[in-house]
Amino acid sequence: MQGAYLENDTIAALATPIGVGALAIIRISGHNSVPILSSFLKFSNGSSLETVPAQKAALAYFQVEKTILDQVMVTFFRAPHSYTGENLIELTCHGSLAALREILNVLSKNGARLAEPGEFTQRAFLNNKMDLTQAEAVADLIHSQTELSQRLALAHLQGSFSKEISKIRNKLLELLAQIEVGLDHSDDPTAGVLFSLQEIKIILEEESKKIKRLADSFKFGRLLREGVHISIVGKPNVGKSSLLNCLLKSERSIVTHIPGTTRDTIEEGFDLFGMAALLVDTAGIRQGVVDPVEQIGIERTLKSLEKSDAVIVVCDGSEKFSLEDKKIWELVKNKEKVILAINKNDLETKINKEEINNFFPKLSFIFISSLKNQGIENLMQELASQLLPKGEIKEEICSGMAVSSLRQKNALCQAHENLNRASALCRESSMEECLAMELKGALDALGMIVGEVVTEDLLKEIFSKFCIGK
Incomplete structure (x- = not known):
């Protein structure tokens, strides 16, 4: 329901801080962003919004009937090649608070609504432009105040942490597939099971150590973030x-x-x-x-x-x-x-x-x-x-191999517990069904980190902490 609700709305918001400045940016995203804006943008060369080249700025006046509210630069990011994955238009305006209020008021009266905090990034997540750790990294990057916190947030935004989680999940999925083959063909000793229980136990312990190391990195990740x-x-x-x-x-x-x-x-x-x-x-x-x-x-x-x-x-x-x-x-x-x-x-x-x-x-x-x-x-x-972290630990953190939120750390701890229990079950072949359940639990926990498994309450908790316009 959340995705459908967002998809049917066109949203607008100020993307730059409120205050006196030379320039300010208003963002508009959604299916109806072009029809809504076309009525008010008068381009200097006589063209229309539909013909503006993608990702190139064009000069226009934002005009309501015969009243010009501001002279703006229009940048059109056509779907799906935009931050949100939808048609997204940015108006670079002069920094007049009066003009910005008037433009946003006009947009809200003509089919757009004011965006909720973090709604642009939430749409990016729902439209598969980024995963949940990358979405969280956007907020961390905005709020970073020092070099180390900025480097960690940027590395997360680039997907380094997500890739590490993906590697672990893929290994566990491969194991789960093998175990389920064995369960489905328990009466056939020639079924294509690649790993013995002892081999599965070794792999589980290796992946469990990786997860534990990531969970322990929260000690420094939290300090860098907060x-x-x-x-x-x-x-x-x-x-x-x-x-x-x-x-x-x-x-x-x-x-x-x-x-x-x-x-x-x-x-x-x-x-x-x-x-x-x-x-x-x-x-x-x-x-x-x-x-x-x-x-x-x-x-x-x-x-x-x-x-x-x-x-x-x-x-x-x-x-x-x-x-x-x-x-x-x-x-x-x-x-x-x-x-x-x-x-x-x-x-x-x-x-x-x-x-x-x-x-x-x-x-x-x-x-x-x-x-x-x-x-x-x-x-x-x-x-x-x-x-401060030192040596190898510092390099790992700066390359994105650190957990920066309690949500991520708790999910990793849950996955670690599941894998420890799964490893203990490898002693007996009769426990393979329980072993599969523990693996599924670990996969769900890791899926929560990147957003493969998600709830509306979780999305609300994460994106409500964002600023409006991002």
């Missing part, structure tokens, strides 16, 4: 806000010598060597707080810690460790990625390495001075070392 959350914590007046300003290279946080100056979390994005990161300056943690505002700030610090991908613990190197430092260690010791930044290295240091190892066992530590901007580059490198 960015990393880094909390800066410590007791009051150790230089957390100064460190934030150093990392951002701007005066984002207020810095004073008065303890408790930061009462709330301050969040700011930055680029960590190609990965989007969110730095969070938190309220200082100390005991015996009576100020209710400061207490709320400390509670928000604890919440920020819970969702952090990494934590920078800041200590004052010009004084000995205190019980408050120990309390902070108790809060962060179970986090996977923690770095100790010993600040105020420009002053006399009263902490030695032995004390650091006693107070913060097995923790990476770096001496810094936020005031003098010393050690900051080393701290950035340590963050990158702990958070």
Whole structure:
């Protein structure tokens, strides 16, 4: 029903961001896009929309009766050689919001409707112009803010991840066909079964490992897509806000010598060597707080810690460790990625390495001075070392062999479970029917990733997150 509903409608939307600009693009897609627009486009050379060469721009006026709304460049992408697979026309207009509103209003009154979020890409998927992972990659590419996230999204859009899933599915389909031949001709030992159960088990284990590796890549894929959350914590007046300003290279946080100056979390994005990161300056943690505002700030610090991908613990190197430092260690010791930044290295240091190892066992530590901007580059490198993919893993991710959405990861985990159960069933020939069922389950799970198996609820969940016009 969804496909028929979309096919019968002609949709229009602004494809460029709303705001003042030199140019803006209006997209129109659908069976009736040519009849609707033909009434309003007056071409400079006297031609008509039907005769405009495909994928070549032509100058025209968008005119309602005798009123010209704008001078536009018309580009006609004829079906099926268009983004949506339908007749798609782009009007490159001047960036006047008034003119854009008027044109869209005219189109909506004459047979087109305003597109839903992601509807152009949804039509592309339904018309087999791309699979579901490529459709998701369109949104990821639009929202990518750093080099690594852009490279991963572009690789997915080019189909590298889809091809890997397809290879695994084809291998499993071949196995399933062989098993079903055996089931259909169980009384005929000469039936053309190519693989023994032991051989099937080996193949299942190989494909299961590939799937597991892809599922595990979500650890980095998620960070590239969503960015990393880094909390800066410590007791009051150790230089957390100064460190934030150093990392951002701007005066984002207020810095004073008065303890408790930061009462709330301050969040700011930055680029960590190609990965989007969110730095969070938190309220200082100390005991015996009576100020209710400061207490709320400390509670928000604890919440920020819970969702952090990494934590920078800041200590004052010009004084000995205190019980408050120990309390902070108790809060962060179970986090996977923690770095100790010993600040105020420009002053006399009263902490030695032995004390650091006693107070913060097995923790990476770096001496810094936020005031003098010393050690900051080393701290950035340590963050990158702990958070960014390296070597072969980095190359795999940048080539598209990484999962960037929880939906994809869950489907891979389901397929992995099916194949593990199938492998266990290879011990007995009497279990071949159950083995076939597990293979079908794995194939369905992998089919959900690329859109071979799909529901309307799934399409709604994915495409509702898109912007209108894409």
